[in-house]
Amino acid sequence: MPAPERIPAGAVTPVPPADAVTPVPPTDSLTLLAKGELSVLGQVREASNAVLYCEVSHQGESAKCVYKPVAGEQPLWDFPDGNLARREVASYEISEATGWGLIPPTVLRDGPYGEGMCQLWIEGDAEAGGKLLALIDDEEPGDGWKPVVLAEVAEGRTALLVHADDVRLRRLAVLDAVINNGDRKGGHLLPAGDGRLYGIDHGVSFHVEDKLRTLLWGWAGEPLSAEAVAVLEKLSAQLADGAPTATRLADLITPAELDAVRARVAALRESGVHPEPSGQWPAIPWPPV
Template sequence: MDHSLLLDALTAGDWTEMGSIPRASNDTRLLVVEHSGRAFRAVYKPISGERPLHDFPPHSLALREVAAYRLSSQLDLGVVPPTVLRDDLPDGRGSLQAYVEASDDEEAVTLSAVSAIPADHTPIFALRTEDGRDLVLSHSVAEGLRAVAFFDLLANNADRKAGHVITGSCLPSIAPTDIGVFGIDNGLTFHAEEKLRTVLWGFSRASFHAEEIDALEAVAAMDEPLRTALADCLSEAELAALSERAATLLTAEFFPEAPDDRTVIPWPPI
């Protein structure tokens, strides 16, 4: 789907702040942007509202959100909603991402009783709720979610929770049938050290497809267009680590298994 109109709106549209989005770890707000007679909802994350983290550089999460979209776009993965960096927003510089309107399609990641796991899902882990119910988190093995899992390998996503995967549309008023699987909340990405924490381990040991190998080769080569797209968001060390991750995955030829020497599931996982 061509998102050029949406990108133009995010980049230069007039905005109206609608309020804070609850339960977010950092300052996160809903805006409406208007451009060329159309209005779009967008998620604004000001740099000034980022909580300090011990393992990520300060004031860098919004930049990583933008880098995530640019990498997804450069590789034609289509798994990160259009995201731009703007200076003229309510609390200054921050990322502005198209809001994904959830569809009525079956969720790609589910929490259910064992007897209710969808037929095309693979179970990842079990848990017991405070009221004593035994549930299983499972996820689809369809291509849409696989693309998110593949992106997370490259981006070294340290926080792929179940709630960060949405099946829906960025353009519900224009193209309501343009449904995709999107990964949102991509601020904890691109660390130079291995940080992958995800609930999408069900693709482990799956051999890479030809188009995934092409993408890995492109990132490993880190040619000038890709480097230029990412260079104002990531450090040289992070760019080098991204290229090295791709090269390592190429050598392995398949989705890695979860390592047993560190935490591999984000907390909370939902």
């Protein structure tokens, strides 16, 4: 198999402003993403890996999307090279299996720069989603907030990092524990105009070792919600050998990683509580936003 084409410098233009993004059309998003013609419009320059802003068109329908080619992935010391795109798709499969729909539609496909993941573009709407993260001067978070960590902000001053006590965030915290998300930053939370909350950027997930790094530690050690318990029971069945979700995951992650997912689900069901930091790995991603 020939080496994937490298992305040439300056090959794309900046991403257009938010008001230039068209609404998502009423169509089968997965079919559109997988079969549509992919046209690169711009690049998200702040990302550590290549993140291309694209339009995908199929049978008269079109939508904006994100295309992350394997050719644009930077090597990581603790993950196999050229494997992050598949982990993004695997994360979507787990999200769909929970029924929560926490990750935008995501597929693995060929594109202008070779194989990569393609994900429906979600235009964030902070006003519709409400405030999710904050730094406060008090020692206690206050009603409606959960404490995360005491952070140094400037000139020796400290502030308490808190996140909202929000059911959408709590669902994401459970999902992250299942997929062993090593990079849940504030910038990876996208509230949409319809009130839904999406999580993005799941390339560093599914490691067999405990790598959970997140800003959503507010429920650590607390009992799982009844909803989460029911979802984990359903997910356990869908991860069994021969089940559709397990079959799809087997094409995206290694057998050892799939077994580790099953083990994490089993551990959550047995403990009945949200996980706590292990102490063997930095608990907070850097930078946090």
